[in-house]
Amino acid sequence: MSRARRQREREMQQAGRLPPGQSLTEKFPVLHYGPIPPFNPATWDFRVWGEVETPRTWSWDEFNTLPRTRVVMDIHCVTRWSKFDTEWEGVSVRTLVEQGYIRLKPTARFVILHAEYGFTANLPLEVVLQDNFLLATHYAGQPLTPEHGYPLRAVIGVIPDRKDLKTTYFWKGAKWLRGLEFSPVDKPGFWERAGYHNEADIWKEQRLQF
Secondary structure (H helix, E strand, O other): OOHHHHHHHHHHHHOOOOOOOOEEOOOOOOOOOOOOOOOOOOOOEEEEEEOEOOOEEEEHHHHOOOOOEEEEEEEEOOOOEEEEEEEEEEEOHHHHHHOOOOOEOOOOOEEEEEEHHHOEEEEEHHHHOOOOEEEEEEEOOEEOOHHHOOOOEEEEOEOOOOOOOOOEOHHHOOOOEEEEEEEOOOOOOHHHHOOEOOOOEOOOOOOEOO
16 A cells, blocks of 8 residues: 555544545445446336336436436445545436425335346435435546446445435445335345345444344
8 A cells, every 4th residue: 555545544534434444445446246238228218116106217318317416425345445535426316206206105115226137236215315325327527437337326425524324335336227116125135135234334334244
């Protein structure tokens, strides 16, 4: 580790921004299970269903007309790397609900993220509706690269000075996202079924179930 990197990591630790067991990285590691899926904008769609008043489907062109949000967050991977002040742009689920694009039923309590190849991740509804959860199309001012989830991925991280927001490890934001299922019950996703912690709170080091 370079001297500058060690200094930066020390600064983040002293500021209370480095969770336990994590180390700063200046790179953006690529981690996922399975191959990178192809993308065809003519056939791609994004679905919302389950405990909603009306199921919705957006084409790629339609999705790009939805209200946009930009968020700067610290992200933390369960494999122990942390990256600070990352800039994301995309669509806020909270905004979609507030502006009536998605009308939730009172029975909606969890959100199941559905991605390509049947991959899923799960989060409580209240976390998905936080300011630090985003359906992201851009990173650092540029469209996502294929290895980081192009054209759409879910992202959750820490907004500095917003400790009121729950933050999970980065795996809870699925790459190559294709839909959100609003559910009355929790449904553990791919990594949760493999033994990863269902809540995945970064500050509690909830990495594994055991």
